[in-house]
Amino acid sequence: MSQGSNFVDYVKICCRSGHGGAGSSHLHRDKFTAKGGPDGGDGGRGGHVIVKGNAQLWTLLHLKYRKHVIAGDGESGGSSLKSGKTGRDEILEVPLGTIAKNSETGETIFEITTDGETRILTDGGRGGLGNWHFKTPTLQTPRFAQPGEDGKEEWNVLELKILADVGLVGFPNAGKSTLLSVVSAAKPEIADYAFTTIVPNLGIVAYRGGKSFVMADIPGIIEGASQGKGLGFRFLRHIERNSVLLFMVPADTNRSIKEEYEILLHELREYNPEMLDKPRVLAVTKSDMLDxxxxxxxxxxxxxxxxxxxxxxxxxxxxxxxxxxxxxxING
Incomplete structure (x- = not known):
């Protein structure tokens, strides 16, 4: 991540869900009943840690400094079959395209793709059952109830894959940032050295009739990126979501344009062959110097x-x- 960047595409957080409340082992007593049966209520479940999609968010910046997320505990059951209160859920709002993973195994738990979609990241402990559940013909006054289940504590990773309509693919300094700055209001850092773009830049490109589409300058891939060389993997991840890939090869390349295009294709194929099913367009950049x-x-x-x-x-x-x-x- 570059210093001044507000594009955060990876956060690791410790999630602690709430403990379930204990069931009650109360026996019914009032002024007319000296020896009533069991009437202990169930404990409330512990709070979940929930992830919710929000179409207004573009980055995970707001979660960058939240290292611990702690949900509330469930309350114990009461007399007269009263259930305990459910623990307070913690809701983390995330941009669409966010993937939740277990930080130890790396396996994907789920992906958020629609606005308002909610998924449980770490579930709270179940509340214990009250003693009335344990009444039988032979045991009419059970004096015990279940304790609540413990909550969980686990480290999870939230990772964002950008949802953009056009992804720019090319070696460093192929002119991607320059194009983005010309067609949209994005202000990428531009310089003539490899890896100027360390994080993806998103730009909204205005089109005729008030329409627009989103273009993402994905940081330059280099030969060997698919093996994780350079900052390879982290960048290639962003290209997976784009619906059209715009390959950019400068007119002053040392190789032939076809050759450079083939190398870029090869990198994508090595990384994820499915990416070659996307529509592709080839732009030869810096062509103002050609007659x-x-x-x-x-x-x-x-x-x-x-x-x-x-x-x-x-x-x-x-x-x-x-x-x-x-x-x-884009519109097929």
């Missing part, structure tokens, strides 16, 4: 199985055409 003749030559060598376009963010060349192309791909 028409050179561009025509380069066009012949471009891969034929993907729609391609020559653009220049700085010179605003073909930017509207690129938006049109992306809009068509």
């Amino acid at each position: 028409d003749e050179l561009q025509a030559e380069m066009k012949k060598e471009l891969p034929t199985d993907v729609p391609s376009i020559f653009i220049s963010s700085v010179a605003q060349k073909n930017i509207d055409e690129l938006k049109d192309l992306l809009w068509r791909e």
Whole structure:
């Protein structure tokens, strides 16, 4: 995570659910009844730690400094079959696309995808049964009840995968941040060295007729990213959710454009072959320095199985055409 970043995509929290309340072992007594039967109520369940989807949130920043989340304990049962009060639930609101994992095993517990969706992350202990449950023809006045169940304490991880319509894929300094700053109001840090983008930048791209789509500049993948080299894995995770992948290869690349595109494809294939099922678009960036003749030559060598376009963010060349192309791909 870079220092000034407010994009937090990973938090680890200790969740403690509430203990269940004890059942009551009360025997009914009033001025008319000297030896009544059992009437002890059940204990209340302990509070859960619950995760709830909120479409207004984009990051996990608000949870970054909450290391411990503690739910309330359930209350004990009372006389006259009164049940104890349920413990207070702790509700953690998260952006859509958040995945909850067990921090020790790494296994996914669930994923939040819709607004208002609630899932229990750590369940509270069950309340104990009161003594009236244990009455039998031979044991008419049980003087015992169940204790409440203990709550749980566990470390869990919440991880966010960005939900964006277009993901920018390319080596560092392929011009991704520059494009994002031109087509949206996002202000990514831009410099000409590898890994300037350390966290994904999201930008809302305004389109014709008041429409818009979300573009994510996913930090540069490098050869070997799929093996976790560099900051590989953490970034590739974000590409999984994008509906269209925009491959960006600069016109001044040392390799041929087709070659560089193939390497990027290979990285994605190694990481997760399903990602190749997404619609792809190829943009040749920094093409303001090409004359028409050179561009025509380069066009012949471009891969034929993907729609391609020559653009220049700085010179605003073909930017509207690129938006049109992306809009068509997003809307299938």
